[in-house]
Amino acid sequence: MAAATVLAAILAMSCCCCAAYATTAATTTTVTAAAESDRIDRLPGQPPVNFSMYSGYVTVDAAAGRALFYWLMEASGVPADSAPFVLWLNGGPGCSSVATALWRSSAPSESTPTARRSP
Incomplete structure (x- = not known):
């Protein structure tokens, strides 16, 4: 699963807790841009890693100022489309x-x- 697809899944589960999520070209483009802005290139004082990481906040209730923090680490050593996903x-x-x-x-x-x- 591509990072943008995984991030879209996190956003769908975190924001609306719905069982089904449909993406469109516009949604995919927006999610890809959001994913890139949340990419972590390196952690200070830590050696490089061989997997991608993303971190940020998912807005749950903008009016109340509520958001969920997430830190996504992509699986390594398995094909991306069959990697397990844990939330x-x-x-x-x-x-x-x-x-x-x-x-x-x-x-x-x-x-x-x-x-x-x-x-």
Whole structure:
């Protein structure tokens, strides 16, 4: 699945929680531009990685100023069109979900005394 397609899926699930999502050429172009603006080229102080990352906010309620933070890491080592997709939403006021999601469960890294790649 291309990054723009995956991002479109995140936007569809996060914004309207709907079961079906139809894209048009205009939507795809807009999502592609949004995806590129959210691309992470590198993380300060970290070595380069062999997968694409995107991060940003998805507006849930503009009038109330509510948005969801997302950090997408594309799968590596498998064909893009058959890669599994995991959407993990947890946390809450004063309880960040980023550290748990990245370093304890489903990320490409695992925090151990000796660094190793997660299976």
